Amino acid sequence: MTPHRVVTAPDLAPPVGFAHAVVAAPGSTVYLGGQTALDPAGAIVGATMAEQFDQAAGNVVSALTAAGAHASHLVSFIIYVTDVAAYKAALPELGPLWRKHFGRHYPAVALLGVTRLFDEEALIELVATAVVPGGAA
Numbered sequence: 001m002t003p004h005r006v007v008t009a010p011d012l013a014p015p016v017g018f019a020h021a022v023v024a025a026p027g028s029t030v031y032l033g034g035q036t037a038l039d040p041a042g043a044i045v046g047a048t049m050a051e052q053f054d055q056a057a058g059n060v061v062s063a064l065t066a067a068g069a070h071a072s073h074l075v076s077f078i079i080y081v082t083d084v085a086a087y088k089a090a091l092p093e094l095g096p097l098w099r100k101h102f103g104r105h106y107p108a109v110a111l112l113g114v115t116r117l118f119d120e121e122a123l124i125e126l127v128a129t130a131v132v133p134g135g136a137a
Helices: 049-066 084-089 091-102
Strands: 005-007 021-023 027-031 074-081 108-113 124-133
Touching (some): 049 091, 049 124, 084 108
């Protein structure tokens, strides 16, 4: 599914929706800038966490594609949200959206609650790193 080695640490709770660690295959590293729910016109779209995640995740995929990468090349993913409780409440909607954009590949993921994001309307920002095996990016 991914060219990278996903590691599950036996001394930790089983990961659900993330990997404990990812050992990247040799290749070119792609660092993605933070993606929010900006549409092509530069406006934040979506009123809910799930709606904004859907747009932001699509933006991540667009940036990956432009860099010659694919969702299976993701090794690290940081999710910034302005409301952790709202993110947790939206998990039943977020799981299918994750699979829509990234399949069943789960890189090392962190969720961080922040006071606010650059665009005041933004509820979520996604920051990712990918490694394209063999330096193809």
